[in-house]
Amino acid sequence: MPKKFIKNFTIEDASSYFQSIGEKPYRARQLFNWLYEFNVDSFAAMTNFSKTLRAKLDEDFLISPLTLEERLISADGSEKYLFKTHDGHFIESVLIRRDDSNKERTTICISSQIGCPMGCLFCNTARIGYVRNLETAEILDQICQVRRISGIKNDNVVFMGMGEPFLNYDSVMRAAEIMNYSFGFHISVRRITISTCGIIKQIERYIDEKRPYNLAISVNDTIPQRRAQLMPVEKTNPIEKVARLLERKFPATRNRVTLEYVMRSDNIEEQDALRLKKLFRHSKIKINLIRLNQTALRLDPPSNESIEKFVKALEVMNVPITIRKSFGEDIDAACGQLSGKRYDHRIQITQLTKGIFHEQR
Ligand code: SAH
Numbered sequence: 001m002p003k004k005f006i007k008n009f010t011i012e013d014a015s016s017y018f019q020s021i022g023e024k025p026y027r028a029r030q031l032f033n034w035l036y037e038f039n040v041d042s043f044a045a046m047t048n049f050s051k052t053l054r055a056k057l058d059e060d061f062l063i064s065p066l067t068l069e070e071r072l073i074s075a076d077g078s079e080k081y082l083f084k085t086h087d088g089h090f091i092e093s094v095l096i097r098r099d100d101s102n103k104e105r106t107t108i109c110i111s112s113q114i115g116c117p118m119g120c121l122f123c124n125t126a127r128i129g130y131v132r133n134l135e136t137a138e139i140l141d142q143i144c145q146v147r148r149i150s151g152i153k154n155d156n157v158v159f160m161g162m163g164e165p166f167l168n169y170d171s172v173m174r175a176a177e178i179m180n181y182s183f184g185f186h187i188s189v190r191r192i193t194i195s196t197c198g199i200i201k202q203i204e205r206y207i208d209e210k211r212p213y214n215l216a217i218s219v220n221d222t223i224p225q226r227r228a229q230l231m232p233v234e235k236t237n238p239i240e241k242v243a244r245l246l247e248r249k250f251p252a253t254r255n256r257v258t259l260e261y262v263m264r265s266d267n268i269e270e271q272d273a274l275r276l277k278k279l280f281r282h283s284k285i286k287i288n289l290i291r292l293n294q295t296a297l298r299l300d301p302p303s304n305e306s307i308e309k310f311v312k313a314l315e316v317m318n319v320p321i322t323i324r325k326s327f328g329e330d331i332d333a334a335c336g337q338l339s340g341k342r343y344d345h346r347i348q349i350t351q352l353t354k355g356i357f358h359e360q361r
Pocket residue numbers: 122123124159160161162163164165195196197198216217218220260261262290291292293294295335336337
């Protein structure tokens with residue numbers, strides 16, 4: 001029988017497993033400390049377990065479902081990790097380092113699917129198409145490996161890598177829950193963000209289930225026809241309906257929903273700001289602006305002047321606005337650029353200069 005991934009276990013699963021083999025249930029907490037707090041990569045390292053127990057675990061389970069294929073380091077300090085899955089597919093994770101009022105804050109951007117079925121035209125991941133959902137263990141192992149290899153304990157986690165997290169709802173929620181365990185990574189729920197292109201049924205389920213993590217929605221446009229051209233999800237899940245759902249259901253006691261808005265040259269007129277304001281006027285939101293990164297589809301990014309004007313026009317909404325700085329563009333690690341290099345035969349790494357790999361097309 002093939003070994004199971006131990007990182008698919010919740011604390012309850014681990015407790016029942018230990019009981020089933022005649023061990024005390026408190027072993028489960030110890031196991032989670034080893035796996036996530038101490039982040040070990042072998043059962044042999046779990047020294048408060050008997051030799052027999054370690055051997056038994058090793059017989060039944062695998063700790064790491066992913067193997068590192070490549071690590072790229074950008075001039076700005078961000079890092080991109082390419083991992084291979086047990087069945088020969090590739091996913092990417094990004095470590096982002098940024099100074100926040102003299103304190104370094106680090107974020108790991110993780111993938112939730114291999115490829116993505118959503119088909120957003122400005123995003124390279126869509127070009128892979130959909131391969132499969134990641135298991136919880138594969139989601140969590142991205143964090144374990146990035147932490148172990150970089151030596152950095154990230155503060156934040158964002159589900160903004162490859163894939164649509166709300167199409168892999170159960171495994172994503174289970175992974176987020178495990179990240180939050182105090183006997184593990186102990187990442188606060190306010191430091192975990194789940195980003196969706198706007199799948200209404202799943203957003204509703206997320207709200208109904210009172211999931212405590214930050215919610216981000218990729219709005220990117222407010223004109224239905226224009227949004228539908230770039231984000232096919234608009235045809236079945238109009239952003240207007242997403243807005244109405246938030247208005248109706250999102251509790252006032254919760255953290256603001258983040259509206260992500262990728263700025264192109266043609267979606268940041270004053271009228272766009274007014275439409276955004278009108279659409280979300282009754283919802284508890286904040287706005288996160290991202291300048292379009294170059295991907296396979298050559299859309300135009302906006303000028304700095306037009307961005308400034310757009311921000312001014314948005315200020316009348318009286319909600320927090322942040323402009324997300326892009327990281328890792330030189331290593332194709334920025335938003336929209338994750339394509340699992342192995343899927344793109346036109347891209348080859350050919351040179352190593354100043355510690356940075358340059359990809360040549
Ligand atoms: N599927 C999820 C999460 C992955 S995308 C979602 O759609 O939210 C994460 C963010 O990157 C989204 O807000 C998306 O709109 C943005 N993005 C995609 N392509 C981009 C590009 N070329 N430039 C800048 N941001 C991009």
